[in-house]
Amino acid sequence: MDDSSVQAFLEQAPLCADHVAAKVQRFLKVHQAPVDGNGGSAPSLPRPIVLVTSGGTTVPLERNCVRFIDNFSKGTRGALSAEQFLQAGYAVIFLSRHGSAQPFVSEFQEQLGAETLTDTFELGSDGSIHVRGKVQAQMAAAVAHVQGVLGQGRYLQLPYTTLFEYLKYLQAVALALAPYGPSVLFYMAAAVSDFYMPWSDMAEHKIQSADGPLTLTLAKVPKMLSTLRRCWCPAAMLVSFKLETDEQLLLRKAYSAVEGQGVHLVVANELHSRKDRVWLVQQAAAAQQQVAASQQQAAASQQQAAGMAVQNIERPPHVAVIEELLVAEVVASHQQHMRQAAEAAAAAMAQG
Amino acid sequence: MDDSSVQAFLEQAPLCADHVAAKVQRFLKVHQAPVDGNGGSAPSLPRPIVLVTSGGTTVPLERNCVRFIDNFSKGTRGALSAEQFLQAGYAVIFLSRHGSAQPFVSEFQEQLGAETLTDTFELGSDGSIHVRGKVQAQMAAAVAHVQGVLGQGRYLQLPYTTLFEYLKYLQAVALALAPYGPSVLFYMAAAVSDFYMPWSDMAEHKIQSADGPLTLTLAKVPKMLSTLRRCWCPAAMLVSFKLETDEQLLLRKAYSAVEGQGVHLVVANELHSRKDRVWLVQQAAAAQQQVAASQQQAAASQQQAAGMAVQNIERPPHVAVIEELLVAEVVASHQQHMRQAAEAAAAAMAQG
Numbered sequence: 001m002d003d004s005s006v007q008a009f010l011e012q013a014p015l016c017a018d019h020v021a022a023k024v025q026r027f028l029k030v031h032q033a034p035v036d037g038n039g040g041s042a043p044s045l046p047r048p049i050v051l052v053t054s055g056g057t058t059v060p061l062e063r064n065c066v067r068f069i070d071n072f073s074k075g076t077r078g079a080l081s082a083e084q085f086l087q088a089g090y091a092v093i094f095l096s097r098h099g100s101a102q103p104f105v106s107e108f109q110e111q112l113g114a115e116t117l118t119d120t121f122e123l124g125s126d127g128s129i130h131v132r133g134k135v136q137a138q139m140a141a142a143v144a145h146v147q148g149v150l151g152q153g154r155y156l157q158l159p160y161t162t163l164f165e166y167l168k169y170l171q172a173v174a175l176a177l178a179p180y181g182p183s184v185l186f187y188m189a190a191a192v193s194d195f196y197m198p199w200s201d202m203a204e205h206k207i208q209s210a211d212g213p214l215t216l217t218l219a220k221v222p223k224m225l226s227t228l229r230r231c232w233c234p235a236a237m238l239v240s241f242k243l244e245t246d247e248q249l250l251l252r253k254a255y256s257a258v259e260g261q262g263v264h265l266v267v268a269n270e271l272h273s274r275k276d277r278v279w280l281v282q283q284a285a286a287a288q289q290q291v292a293a294s295q296q297q298a299a300a301s302q303q304q305a306a307g308m309a310v311q312n313i314e315r316p317p318h319v320a321v322i323e324e325l326l327v328a329e330v331v332a333s334h335q336q337h338m339r340q341a342a343e344a345a346a347a348a349m350a351q352g
Numbered sequence: 353m354d355d356s357s358v359q360a361f362l363e364q365a366p367l368c369a370d371h372v373a374a375k376v377q378r379f380l381k382v383h384q385a386p387v388d389g390n391g392g393s394a395p396s397l398p399r400p401i402v403l404v405t406s407g408g409t410t411v412p413l414e415r416n417c418v419r420f421i422d423n424f425s426k427g428t429r430g431a432l433s434a435e436q437f438l439q440a441g442y443a444v445i446f447l448s449r450h451g452s453a454q455p456f457v458s459e460f461q462e463q464l465g466a467e468t469l470t471d472t473f474e475l476g477s478d479g480s481i482h483v484r485g486k487v488q489a490q491m492a493a494a495v496a497h498v499q500g501v502l503g504q505g506r507y508l509q510l511p512y513t514t515l516f517e518y519l520k521y522l523q524a525v526a527l528a529l530a531p532y533g534p535s536v537l538f539y540m541a542a543a544v545s546d547f548y549m550p551w552s553d554m555a556e557h558k559i560q561s562a563d564g565p566l567t568l569t570l571a572k573v574p575k576m577l578s579t580l581r582r583c584w585c586p587a588a589m590l591v592s593f594k595l596e597t598d599e600q601l602l603l604r605k606a607y608s609a610v611e612g613q614g615v616h617l618v619v620a621n622e623l624h625s626r627k628d629r630v631w632l633v634q635q636a637a638a639a640q641q642q643v644a645a646s647q648q649q650a651a652a653s654q655q656q657a658a659g660m661a662v663q664n665i666e667r668p669p670h671v672a673v674i675e676e677l678l679v680a681e682v683v684a685s686h687q688q689h690m691r692q693a694a695e696a697a698a699a700a701m702a703q704g
Binding site for chain 2: 058061062064065066067068069070071072074099102103104105108109112113114115116117118121122123127128129130131136139140142143144146147149150155157191193195204205206208212213214215216217218219220243244245246249271272
């Protein structure tokens with residue numbers, strides 16, 4: 001893959017990500033283990049850290065942007081996954097589209113309207129306001145969760161809107177996380193546009209409709225995942241997502257992400273069934289090691305194709321959200337990734 | 353204008369608006385004055401009714417939609433205006449983009465995230481949940497407002513997402529409101545796409561990025577406002593919005609909406625200054641009658657161009673939102689519209 005086209009794309013994006021890098025550095029300080037007296041060794045983290053990306057990127061069509069191309073994603077997958085990672089003990093950086101679903105509040109967001117106020121609250125005879133009995137337990141549990149993770153400094157939310165913001169911020173976060181090596185997990189659930197309107201081709205003002213049909217020519221966005229994997233944060237584990245509406249195409253595209261871009265694990269999902277079923281795709285060799293290590297194969301079936309292992313995860317009726325199962329599998333893979341890295345480091349030290 | 357192209361557009365839109373028409377009919381029944389014993393006369397409303405449209409329409413690019421073109425609009429203008437109309441005594445139908453700003457909750461929506469929970473609520477030592485003191489008064493006031501308007505049946509929310517839904521639902525609402533004549537106001541604050549991908553040109557599945565740059569050809573959306581004005585609901589008052597980033601173009605486009613599409617009043621706003629300044633554009637003759645009738649000219653300046661009256665509204669620092677001033681002016685115009693219609697009806701009856 002061509003890292004120079006990635007670099008050129010990022011250089012033309014008219015914005016700066018320094019404030020994001022600074023936020024991530026402050027966040028990491030909280031979680032960084034004290035450096036031991038030997039000095040010179042890389043910093044380490046007492047707990048694993050995950051970057052969850054979520055929501056869809058926008059592609060502006062005008063410099064003073066009124067119109068844009070958007071990718072369908074409410075961000076529910078990302079928000080629910082972030083909750084699961086927090087419950088699994090991770091420090092979570094949540095890079096999500098402004099206004100998309102957020103952890104612990106996604107259920108309230110979906111239907112938020114004037115009626116939500118009267119469904120959620122009631123007024124006392126003295127004008128005081130109270131949470132209605134039927135939602136008290138659920139909301140109290142959510143508040144307690146949030147208080148816990150915020151109190152431990154385990155949650156950082158970073159909002160983006162455009163494709164340019166998303167990729168600049170992703171690079172800034174990845175470079176900041178690079179020193180922490182295999183304890184870092186990238187969980188790329190955002191729906192990132194494949195096409196964009198180059199800044200140099202953009203109209204200054206809102207495109208006018210007077211002149212008949214509109215023809216837009218969009219350039220391809222350079223593939224960032226392989227640059228992330230090889231250059232920005234090479235020791236981390238990388239999990240990416242494929243969403244298609246055509247199941248035939250879906251697995252083929254997942255295979256090529258594993259082979260061509262060096263992604264460790266691809267979560268493949270089809271638009272209409274994505275809340276009930278996903279496929280995990282990885283190199284067959286990696287999967288075998290994980291099967292040996294993991295005991296959780298009950299609800300999952302395995303099939304193999306062209307050196308690839310495909311694991312099908314289906315949500316049984318008693319499981320509220322498939323992200324419970326999905327994140328448990330990803331966490332198991334990440335533990336395996338960390339163990340292997342530790343073993344390789346020990347072996348290198350023994351040889352040295 | 354060409355009503356047949358509007359009809360053709362609506363016929364090809366692959367969805368049905370019967371459920372929307374049924375909701376509006378039920379809503380209207382609450383507000384309908386009892387028909388007098390003379391029979392045969394049109395139904396009337398004891399209070400005026402406004403359709404507020406809000407948020408941006410999406411234009412799907414694939415039949416199994418993953419990507420779409422969107423129009424920038426959070427819907428704040430529409431949500432705040434709906435609040436003002438409710439306070440002015442109107443019955444309000446709020447046709448708004450799913451997930452866009454909603455009346456009485458828009459302030460909470462903008463920044464909704466996990467932190468919102470801990471900012472808004474605190475837990476008692478027994479695990480019970482309470483609204484924090486600093487937001488109690490504001491939230492209690494919002495809940496009381498909502499209880500009031502819902503209790504009177506004065507608020508109906510209709511969500512849309514795509515351009516097709518928006519226009520089909522608009523037609524259904526307009527046809528249902530037509531019998532109520534001049535007491536109906538259309539306040540079209542939604543950002544409606546000028547371009548669309550015809551269903552017949554759409555790819556079945558997600559467009560693939562493998563084949564290099566993407567060229568999209570979009571057709572023009574037929575202008576609906578003149579069809580609404582002349583065919584669907586001819587006796588109502590029609591207020592439309594123009595948003596541009598180029599101020600030079602803005603007033604010219606507002607004039608042509610008044611002249612070419614028969615819009616009674618155009619609210620012209622520029623993207624970056626829209627929360628502090630708007631222009632009201634109408635036929636000079638209509639404006640003069642209103643000036644005679646209205647006493648509220650303090651903060652407004654008048655200028656005239658090519659038979660058009662342009663009124664500039666600027667928000668002074670002590671006014672929280674410009675929609676207070678804007679809706680007050682629109683309500684005054686609508687009262688004038690209803691008076692004129694009543695006078696014309698009386699004159700016609702005297703002649704007959």
